[in-house]
Every structure is written in C-alpha cells, then in structure tokens.
Amino acid sequence: MSRDLSPREARDRFLSRRKQENTEKTVRSYKNRLTRFVQWAEDEGIDSMADLSGWDLDEYRAAREAAGIAPATLKGQLTAVKQLLDYCASIDVVGDDLPDKVNVPTLSRSEESNDTMLEVDDASSLLSFFRSSTDWFGRPQHAFLEVAWHVGARMSGIRALDLRDFDPDRQTLEFRHRPPTLLKNKEEGERVVGISEPVVKALRTYIARERFEKRDEKGRQPLFCGRQGRPSDTTFRAWSYVGTHPCLVIQCPHGNRRQTCDFTRRNHASKCPSSRSPHAIRTGSITWQLLRGLAIETVAKRVNARPETIRRHYYKATEREEFEELRAETTLKLDIEDNDE
CATH class of the missing domain: 1.10.443.10 (Intergrase catalytic core)
Structure with a gap:
C-alpha cells in the first residue's frame, strides 16, 4: 500500500469526490451512512483503513443488524461502505479484494421498496x-x-x-x-x-x-x-x-x-x-x-x-x-x- 488513511479521512476524501459528481442530497446521504461506519470503526480502535479485514466488515454488519434497522436501511449503509472501499482500492489504500468482502444483503421487493405514497x-x-x-x-x-x-x-x-x-x-x-x-x-x-x-x-x-x-x-x-x-x-x-x-x-x-x-x-x-x-x-x-x-x-x-x-x-x-x-x-x-x- 502506498497510502494510509484513517476511516474518517477516507470518508471525507470520498465525499469530496462525490461532490463533483452527485447532487447535494446524494452527498448528504452518503455522509449519513458512512458516518455510522466511521464511528463504529473508531469505537473498535481501527485507526487505518488498511487494517480492515473481512471479519471486521462482517462484525460491522452484525452490529447494524443488532441495532434493529430496516433491511433496506442496512442494504443502503453496507452499499455505501462498499463504494467507499471501492474508492480506497482505486487509490491503493486497501487491497483490491476487500470491497467484495462487504456482504450486502439481497432484499425482496417488499423489503426494498417503501409503500408510502399519495393515493x-x-x-x-x-x-x-x-x-x-x-x-x-x-x-x-x-x-x-x-x-x-x-x-x-x-x-x-x-x-x-x-x-x-x-x-x-x-x-x-x-x-x-x-x-x-x-x-x-x-x-x-x-x-x-x-x-x-x-x-x-x-x-x-x-x-x-x-x-x-x-x-x-x-x-x-x-x-x-x-x-x-x-x-x-x-x-x-x-x-x-x-x-x-x-x-x-x-x-x-x-x-x-x-x-x-x-x-x-x-x-x-x-x-x-x-x-x-x-x-x-x-x-x-x-x-x-x-x-x-x-x-x-x-x-x-x-x-x-x-x-x-x-x-x-x-x-x-x-x-x-x-x-x-x-x-x-x-x-x-x-x-x-x-x-x-
């Protein structure tokens, strides 16, 4: 690895790139989802993105599931983490295989969609x-x-x-x-x-x-x-x-x-x-x-x-x-x- 970033630094760098490509609302959504990951990593004493392993990523998913969040919310948060890791892999901060170790759940149509609408x-x-x-x-x-x-x-x-x-x-x-x-x-x-x-x-x-x-x-x-x-x-x-x-x-x-x-x-x-x-x-x-x-x-x-x-x-x-x-x-x-x- 040629570079080292903390989870918070990696998140901020990723968001700065997103601002060039996405709407303010989308960037804000990324920030909300990734901040939970950053806080979890800091609580676990993970100071470097390079220290992350497949075990850590599975532990994060387990922690989010234990929090009782909705399946669609869990999928969104884990998808954001995978995108963060894809970015980190592209700049040689993590290994190329790490993003694929994020176990993003597959949801049914009823789990993935929100039925609330104006009738x-x-x-x-x-x-x-x-x-x-x-x-x-x-x-x-x-x-x-x-x-x-x-x-x-x-x-x-x-x-x-x-x-x-x-x-x-x-x-x-x-x-x-x-x-x-x-x-x-x-x-x-x-x-x-x-x-x-x-x-x-x-x-x-x-x-x-x-x-x-x-x-x-x-x-x-x-x-x-x-x-x-x-x-x-x-x-x-x-x-x-x-x-x-x-x-x-x-x-x-x-x-x-x-x-x-x-x-x-x-x-x-x-x-x-x-x-x-x-x-x-x-x-x-x-x-x-x-x-x-x-x-x-x-x-x-x-x-x-x-x-x-x-x-x-x-x-x-x-x-x-x-x-x-x-x-x-x-x-x-x-x-x-x-x-x-």
Whole structure:
C-alpha cells in the first residue's frame, strides 16, 4: 500500500469526490451512512483503513443488524461502505479484494421498496380543492403539488427549474442540468415534459401573485422563488406536507380540529400521519401515470428513471387496479380531473 488513511479521512476524501459528481442530497446521504461506519470503526480502535479485514466488515454488519434497522436501511449503509472501499482500492489504500468482502444483503421487493405514497383519490380531492379555492389557488403549496403530481419529478428536479423552463404556450416544462442545481443522471436526465392546461393555469397564477422576483447566486431566475431566492429542500418539503394535509378537504381522520392542531403549523406539518413527502407524491404519480395507460418508457422519460427502477421501487398498483386500468391519454391531456373518465 502506498497510502494510509484513517476511516474518517477516507470518508471525507470520498465525499469530496462525490461532490463533483452527485447532487447535494446524494452527498448528504452518503455522509449519513458512512458516518455510522466511521464511528463504529473508531469505537473498535481501527485507526487505518488498511487494517480492515473481512471479519471486521462482517462484525460491522452484525452490529447494524443488532441495532434493529430496516433491511433496506442496512442494504443502503453496507452499499455505501462498499463504494467507499471501492474508492480506497482505486487509490491503493486497501487491497483490491476487500470491497467484495462487504456482504450486502439481497432484499425482496417488499423489503426494498417503501409503500408510502399519495393515493390517487387523495391527490384528486386535494387538487380539486386547490383549483376551486379562492384562498389557496396558485399558492406555492398548490403549484408545487400540481407539478409534482402531474410530472412525477424528483424534488431536486423541480427545484432546478428556472422561469425560462416553463413555456405556457407549448404547455411544457424543460428540465436541464445546470450546476449547482443538479439533475439525477446529469445530462441524461434532461427532458421536456408536457403538462395539462390546469397545471399551466396554476403556474401562471403562482408566478403572477406569489413568486418573488429574485435571482439565485448564479444570476438565474428560479421558477419557484421565495424571498431569499431559490427555495431550499426544507421549504419544498414544507409545501409538500402542508399541501397534502387531508383536513384541507375532509374532517381530520385523526380526530383533531384544524384550528387548534399543531400539525397545521409549517414546522410541524410533517408530523401529520396523513401528510405526504415529495417522494411519496412522486411514487403516487408514477403509479397513476402507468394506470392511465402511459407506456412505461414514456413515464420513465418524464420522471427521469429507468423502467426497471420504476417496476421495483415506484409502481404500487394492486392487481385490481391493473385489471381496471384506464385507457391511455396523451401527456398534454393527462390531468387529475380526468381521472374518473
């Protein structure tokens, strides 16, 4: 070995390389997963990556299993360790055979995927409410939900949209990889997607009434823009959680009164058991688009994901829903109000 690094130094060096290739969210995920490994190694007195053995890696897995974490979480943490070791092997810090000694578990489909999603009926009720509400129409929560549901894009993709990427006349949104706002899969994730007229109307109203005329640090004009410029991930999540509160439409299913419920406050919105994250909206949207009869290749292009990934992680339709699958629609007519046709 020509170099020696401690586990913490190796993690930091690895993350610095990831920053050049991945989104901030992905790098943060790597850091969270690898920090657990670093802490375990330091507790075990492992001062050098070169001292790691297959036995140590198996002990780490056993320690994580003993902590009672979910199978998907365990797989994610061990996959991150393997990638760290692959990097270390590439710079001659560990032997070439060490990464293969990480025993990453193979999971069933049910273990690997998260079934939480915004249901079609709930999305329909919420969007009908927003579209008919004088107070809520065009507000950030509404505009975000329209785009997130009808496109199925990742939160990072929606955040990366600029004002120029919205063409109301052509009814399109254009997703472009422009660092520092990154798309998953980089340039390969670039695409133009069609949106329905009601989505266009919601975005027009948001831009006219709610959007702040600001530029980001690169001088670009974000489509979704707050007082400080391009909103943070935290802001988008807050819009998602607030915008999917069921009490906007129906009586609270948890027995609370909206006027006094803490969950209606922005900082507590995610604690509502029935509110949904951007990822849950994306999962519901992808399932809905497929049930509407769109080809999986078309959906994959719209949402920037491989068909096999969609089948494994996102498609949550029941056998009954598949049997009653609705006819295909063109993307320009794909709209929640047509769901019952």
